[in-house]
Amino acid sequence: MRTLGAVAPEVPLVLLVAPPGYGKTTALRQWAAEDRRRFGWALLDDSDNDPVRLIRHIALALHQIHPLDDAAWRALEVPDLAPQGLIVRRLVASVAACGEPWVLVLDDFHVLRGGNGMDLILALVEELPAGCHLAVASRHKPGLRLGRLRAQGRCIQLGREELALTRDETRAVLAAAGLDHSEDAVEKVLCRTEGWPAGLRFTGTDGALADYFREEVLAGESAESVHLLLRTALLEELSGPLCDAVLDRTDCTAWLAELESRNLFLIPLDRERQRYRLHRLLAETLRSELRRRESGAEVAIHQRAAAWYAGHDRPEEAIAHAIAAGDTATAAHLVAGSVRAYVDTGRLETVCSWLEALADGALHRYPELAANAGWIWAMTGDAPRAHRCLRAAESGTRGVGAPDDGSAAVSVATLRAALAPHGIERMLADAHRAFALEPAGSPWYPLGSMLLGVALTLTGAPDRAARALERAAHFGRTEDPSTASFALAQLSLLSMESGDWSAAADYADESWTVIESAGLPDYLSSITAYAVRARIALRQGDPRQAWHYVNGAQRLYIWPSAMAFPWLAAQSAILLGRLLLDLDDHPGAALKAADARRQLVRLGAEGVLRNRYQQFVAELDRKDGPPVLPGTMVPTAAELRILQTQVASIYRKLRSSTRTEAVREGRNLGLIES
Template sequence: MTVLVVSVMPPADAFGTSTDRGGPPRSGPPTAGESPPADAPAPPVAYAGEPLLTAKFVPPERPHAYVHRQRLTDRLATAATGPLTLITGPAGAGKTTLAASWARTGPLPGPLVWLTLDSCESAHADFWAYVLEGFRRTLRTTPRETAGHRGPGGLPVTGRVEHSRLIHLAALLERLPRPPVLVLDGFDRVRAREVAADLEFLLAHAGPGLRLVLTSRVDPLLPLHRYRAEDRLAEIRAADLAFTPYETAALLDRHRLSPTPATVGLLTRRTEGWAAGLRLCALAMRQSGDPDAVARTFAASPHAVADYLLTEVLDAQPAALRDLLLHLSILDHVHPDLARALTGRPDTAELLDRLVRRNVFVTRLPGTVWCRLHPLFAQVLQAQLHHRRPGLAPRLHHRAARWFAAAGDADRAVSHAAAAGDWRYAADEAVRTLLLGRLLTAPGSEGLHRLLSRMPADVPGAGPALVAGACALYRHDAAGCRERLTAAARQLGEGGSGRTPETALVHALLSLVCAPLAPGQDDRGLRQRADQAARRIGALMERVPRPLVERHPELAALRCAGLAHVLLRTGELDAARRYFTRATGPDDGPHDDRATGRLRHAALGLLAVTESLRGELTAATDHATAALALADRTGLTPHRRSGAGHLALAIVAHGRGAHQDAQRHLTRAEQCPDTRHDPTLHVECALLRARLHLARGRWEAARSTLDDCGPAPSAWSAERLAVARSAAALARGDTVAALAAAPAAPAAPAAPAGTNDTAPAALARARAHLAAGHPDRALRHLAPLDGAALSRPDLIGSLLVRAHAAVLTGVPATARELLARALDAARPEQLRAPFTEAGPWLRVLLDGTGDRTGPATGHIWFGVRWGDGRSAAGTPYLVEPLSRRERQVLAGAARLLSADEIAEELCLSPNTVKTHLKTIYRKLGVSRRREAVDRGRELHLL
């Protein structure tokens, strides 16, 4: 059986007519304003002697701009086929509207008895007088036993319905052909406990002859748990009554409003689908010339619904509950112990239970003792708190901050301390709980930054200085961070005030992370200070309580990422790669992206940049792609994303000869804030853009890009800029300028590679000498590289310089051998850039003899060779060209045709097409159709 609670009743003539004591058939009570016939009997009276009001037996009219919600009326119709239906929700949730709509549109299982209740029917006898009269009006017949014995003047002789009357009513209901639907609207207004007991008896003994629907703000005093277990209860709760975004849009449309989807979503989220709030907002929007602005204001301020909530909700509560609600208004989530700490009342748990049961816009979080207030109601309560109890709010926030701090909830402790204006405590608590690490690593740290950045600049102490420094670093303001770190160090040094392991740890972490962002530091000194800071951080983490460290996995990640960033800046790519890998965590292990997602995103991108500079293009692509995917997965906003991943993909695309892809990724990288504020990334973006200009023959643009780059942040970056300037001079044929721009040779010519005389610098000098016609000098500059462990690009560059020297000295066999070795080294990563940038001499070496057994043999990955030894892009390629038929098959694949469709179009067999596709894959050095199409477009074959 099912119990339904709703307040709706169709007109009386919707139900069948019957005679009342032999009288003529009637279709229902007189309508409003209609005079009763002269011979009509006197209107019935309640037990208190007052006439029964006809309006209470009629469902209310639909409100203006009513939105029919079929999902709810269907659910109510299904529920009403059972014995009991309960519709509960807070004021304005749409309980009565739903019941009335269903009563008017049906379908109904039987005749409707509608009764709108108010406080007048709180007495037991009055309630049953109205219920029995409702049955009489609908059924047109009642057993004499249910009418009660009346004394003089028609008044009953007793003050309550005797039990025998309920027995006779239950017997009558059992005999009816169709079960009537009794809708009691506003059942929470009935205070008499006997009424619930009588309804329970009636439900138990009427059998299938009654369908009871109750609308109420609170659960009735019925054994609902037993009804649920027996499947006799259907419930429609506040969450079910909430408007969906689609329904919100329909409601606004009924008010002749056309808001944007964003406005609809904002209103739905802010009101949580509360019907009355949405209607009040719609009315306010109609009266304004800018409905969207009103919606945004409503979403930020509850003024449009304040009067409703105050009158219908707050003022309707007893004094104890009103006082508790005002105290709780400062909270987003409420625990009974927290409520006790704010109010000093020992009975707060019981009062909270009453608020939840009464649907006073307080709901319990599932499976916990925690509760939450509706956000609009909380804002109204906050305004009333300031109005009725001025000066209390700061004291409440102060108590809440201490309670949350003791409970280990640092976020809320800091938030309430800030709301209380106690910034010194808020900052010290953020440092003590190591909250600042998450500010720099978590994807959703914008709210924490907004909170902490409100702190006044003149708050004394080391904690506030560290908080200000972390906020500056969050904004990529490295100079501001260093200034605040200096102030914090001064505070910690003056008598050791505030010096704790946590404070020292935060100071060391911020110093390490900030170090590689400072301009113009000595590489050796920077590396030494970074090593010292990393060791100090490790020692301090041992002194901090282990549970606290375990709750903050971002600390170890920050340490590794900071040291890796320093190593990247100083050009120690092998070591930088190791530490960036540690910062990203294990590839197959769990990651807490809520705590470290933003840091892992940046570290993966920087790891990819490090690998791309070493020529490890496959690994760089994988890590850069993972960095971008992580940013999407964690919802990082554009101004919080790192450009390192896009920069790495741009370097990879340039290295493989895909200049358009390189340009696209580089543009996206330069739009990210860190590539503008990080000196190392800024230089790498400028270097790549200059190389792209050179690839298109734009020498002046390349030189201008390098000149506009600004001062180099480190000796390693300065050397890379010098190498690029030398390459730009060589591209325009100015060997003198190329020699002048190349990094100078070290004083000791035998210095080992990788210390003073790095491989890129030696190669730049060697290329300049070769261009000037001095191969012997070029080879002398390469001598220190013999036997050195070189990166892939440097190894290929060294082999190509030696091959060029062999060409100039007339040893073509040696040149071809060296070229073949260079191609073998480039093949695993398909690294084309060193060859395409080598100059016209390489084309002569490749195509001078036309020998198919030369150095190009076996290097299909490199590209397509045309008759003039050039690709359509103007660069030499080294593999067999596609036949005319193969190009036709490739064109069909580009149009997404299947093998059978290509075969039919070209009059070939499907097997022949498949054979052509395999040959195309081999010649283009790919393994899939999509890659073949992309490669064909890159080579202008399509």
Template sequence: MNMPILSTKLYIPPPRSGYVPRSRLTELLHQGLRRKLTLISAPAGYGKTTLVSEWLTGSNLRSAWLSLDEGDNDPARFLSYLLAALRTMAPGLGEGVFVALQTQASQPPPIEWMLSHILNEVADTLTEPYVLVLDDYHVIESPQVMSAVEFLLERLPSRLHLVMTTRVDPELPLSRLRARDQLTEVRTEDLCFLPDEAAEFMSRVMGLKLERDGMKLLEAQTEGWIAGLQLAALSMKGGQHLTRATHPFNERHPFVLDYLAEEVLKQQSPGVRTFLLRTSILDRMCGPLCEALMRLEVEPSLEITGQAMLEQLERSNLFIVPLDAERGWFRYHHLFAGLLRQRLQAEESKQLGADLHMCASHWYEENGLELEAFQHATETGNVNEAARLVEGGGMPLFFRGALAPVQTWLDSLPTRELDVRPSLRVMYASVQLLSGQLSEAVHHLEAAEMALQNMPQDEETSEVIGHAASIRATLAVSRHDAETIMSESRRALHHLPIGNRAVRTATTWALGYAYQLQGDPVSAGKAYSEAMAVSQSIGHGMITMMSMLGLGAVRQSDNMLHAAADWYRRVLELAGDPPLPIACEAHLGLAKINYEWNDLAAAEKHAEKAIRLAPLLQQTDRIVACELALARVKLAQNDVESASTLWTRAEQHARDHQFTYQMQEVAAVRTSLLLSQHQPAQAALLLQPHEPSISLARANLAQGDVSKALGILVVLREGAEERGLAGERLQVKVIQATALYAHGHKDEAVNLLLQALADAENEGFTRLFLDLGQTMERLLLEAKKSGVLSGYIRNLLDQFNVSTPHGQNLQDRHKASPSGKPTLVEALSSRELEVLRLIAEGLSNTDIASRLFLALSTVKGHNRIIFDKLQVSRRTEAVARARELGLL
């Protein structure tokens, strides 16, 4: 669930009927298309927006328009609207980023990352020039949004031209752009009406015919300022003499404007005047909304519909701008709106202003525009009403892309308001947690909890306690602190009402993670399944994906590799393209599974994608986990140098950031590196400070201390069986079998290995066996004699022939052998070996395709590669050559 996109912000305001053509300026804009940026900078009332509208309407240029407002200082909201504007040019553009903004509204990926993907797609998609207009850029004050616009400008595709209207020069490298001839500038002196343009405006647009002297006086007073001309004309229509209207102010525009605006209002009927003042509080308006505001007053009443009044104002040139082609939504010219609001404050009571804002808030809420409802509620000073709207009926606004406006409101509240409302403190903590301000979040939690101690316990305070506990549980997740997650989650679920589904669902997910950390996969799976079901029903996409990742991890720990891979792939589908940062975890899971299946190319690809996404998951240990996973892949590929570099980087990062949870895996990968370099003593020394582990057993086994290894493995196996840890139990059994074999207990070793093989066959475990090297290879040859699981054992032995498990494989020994036997230059993959065996059985390409569920063209492609690697040209030669090499 996300905040809706308002299409009115993407609408190009049409030129007024009877507007004055300004060919000298439109030609200047057209010439500027060869540069990156056209900057139209001038004070209010100089016709900046009208000029761009006239230019685009009168040309054949393809364009996108974004009318900016204060709410666009939220980086996620700004990018959402920027993308929505670009998608009016190319529907479907940036679909992956769109999904990211929809599903991760509370914590979107970094804006530069999303912009990079959008701009790459723009460059690939646009086949003709386009113009992107950012109207009213002066409202942007956010450093993050300003930085994003600079990033956008620097990387602007050649077919996209940026036009910016603003009252003040933007914080962009304008000097550099000028020096590179990448900037076209239209400024106040350019926008001023020339005498003939001013005369035409008064005649054609305003319907006034002035004498030559009067026109000269008007030009002198307004200096070509369009808003001044229009206001003067409106006041003159009411009978006000030109000289009296302008003379006393001696060309000082703000005073002229204020006086003329007052004169314009005096000329309106009481009903129109009231309408203008009451509706001035709105940033945009439609007929029904205006009628709702007018119903607050009994006299004077609105004699015509709100829609009819808006259309009448437009016909009267009363500074009103349509926002859609159907003319259902309008806004006042910003300058005029500001003056009306000042007049409203001066003439009416403060209470009426608050009532108008509250009325607008209720109307917006009833019509599903909750952010606008919240913003008007904040203007009333009614903190409770604003807080209720933030809660969003169970799905808080800050979970739906309104993080910045909610935080801005909370920042504006005096401390005394927060002190008497612990619920606001907890809300503040939740917002700061989402924005990465963890220490500030803890501060507000502590203040809230202290205040709650002195308050009576009722349903309201109980919910606040529950929400605070949920936040504390979430803070503990990144530390992998199972005990804290568990206690705080249970406390949260105890206090949170059933109706607070958003917070309860996030808490249930956290509880599942605690169970997972504690080695309770059954309870973890139940919690993740519940969180996923509820999050899907309420549209909480992030918790849905996190729950799927949790279910994948649980299945993986239960040795259900295929089911786990399916969950990870589902997450990647939801994460989009470009993917959300959370896709890092899915890629990491798939890297580990493909590693186990000995599909090292796929494992490497997923690990590299995970590493690219990991830095986006701020304040987590994912970089360490991903680099260690890739290090294992590189080691399996016999690239010890790359594996060592990755390990060093991961180990340093873990120590620098005190990621203690990863230190056991850091030690395990280091052990594998040392064993691959035949340094078991160093590996055992490295593991001394750690608890007994599989890595230590392997180091002892490599040293020849089989008894010590067996002692460790017996304890580990008993613990894994007692806790129901299927993955650890299988791994221990396989290593235990090799230890028994090395200890001379061949029959016991074979029996134990056959048990492990039976558990591993259906899920395709491979590296579990290959990584144990020659001892496992010999043990498999012994197990083969039993005639049990012969197909699986034969496949594993074939993999030993073509794989490189830490430099201990048969192929390396063949190459080092002086026997003169032919060797392969490049090893065959597991799939190529499978195809080769079917060729040897006499199957045709069509039969092989059917057997392996492959396309015929794919089988033929495998044939070509097999022939190249075996250095043969036909099937019979390939079979003969494979037999010589011992591959068949």
């Protein structure tokens, strides 16, 4: 082992301290096999807690290195008559007569408990000649006073981190065993075993692993300690206060400190040693054992943990434990109160995992949760599920007799306005209602104001729309950045349409600043910001930058997709279609025109969106007319439609949304010559 072989000659004490199965003895044997020095071994046991037996055991190990002289043996015959220090000095002097450096190994050092034995070991360290080492292997921290040795740089300690198997070592072991040693397989094994060598040896044999833990770890623990370990194994994090709450005790801080001192597969999570976690494999084994012994204990433990985390403002952990306990009411309440904060800080996937874990029936019982869930599924492009959530929320508010101005009513009105299932006019009415129910400063106020601004824009009231969007940007900047950035992008669009390109650029820059600071570039709410920045780049004569932002918008257009919001899908299709047309991607523009038409049919929309669509299509027809060359035939409108359908089919097969992407993918597949 390279680390051991590189120990400096002036370092007399080498400690290997790690839980069982970390290969301490194996590492020492590898060191002995590779080192030219002589090694003496002493495998300690409980009888070595008698200092007399311990010194005789050490003498026998030293005798393996070099035969002891008669004076040393005589000192051992009457150890009570001579001070320990003198006996140690005679033993070391006798071995030193060989004239070469050597290494003495004391294995299973954790069995020693008495102070006299520790003093003897320290005396031995002080007497070692230059170039000689005392190597101590222990499962937990030895009771040696090491402060002075550490300060002098005369002691080195290798622990769990140094003894854990590396990625290359794990791959080699798997390969030697004839097991899958691909990168994915190695990653999975490392994640589960955390480099624990014994864990790797038991890969695929959970029964043998459980037996190992019972025999090597739990057998040495008291019944009370095993009882506590079984229950705390359900916790991803262990701290004194949390364990006290879960176990209904007051001494868990001391218990955890004692476990760590004995290296019982307890991994610290902070420098202060206030938070820990169990090794993953031990935690898995303990959980299985708890289910086998007390199948009903898990629910109460998870409920207590959920209550503790909720009381300490840690909703993510509280929700996880409430879901694990099957406590739908608590989980639904916590999720409903956390959705907005997590979405606005880039944690959309976390919220989706919560919603997936909750049963569908929870949505009908908790309308506010259903409305929040509707928003999440809409933001991830799952329109059918978003509409199911809306219906569940509407049904729930009617079923429980909720007040018309309660928080559930506000959330339902807001979601209905956003999904616009009944068209733009009804969207405006729902947005007015949602906005009227929320006072300035409330959590839903920025969103209600933004939706009102959009609805006013789409019904032809740009001045009133601008005021509503300004309110949304102002109040949402800190608490609701996704809404604020979207409102600013819509204000940029309004400025473009009024011919104020300077204001449009300012609003676009401000929107992008909010997006970047909140980590929202991959959120659907950023699609309009990409589009307006592309339009401004084109106006400034920078097509390369325009393509950069168009591709960003296209990515969000495809996934998560705006299909759950038909007005946004139509608006985005028109914006992107016009951009693609100006960038000479006519097939891509035609596809967007078809998308916009489908969304307008869903909306039954007249007014602003239809006018913009008609202007876009007219421009597309003007630019898309094929050149008439001598001897050629002009295709009919029907033939053009067939051609566009074929182009769309090719785009889909190539999983592309623009001509540039289609050409690149065609070349990658060898369909187009470079």
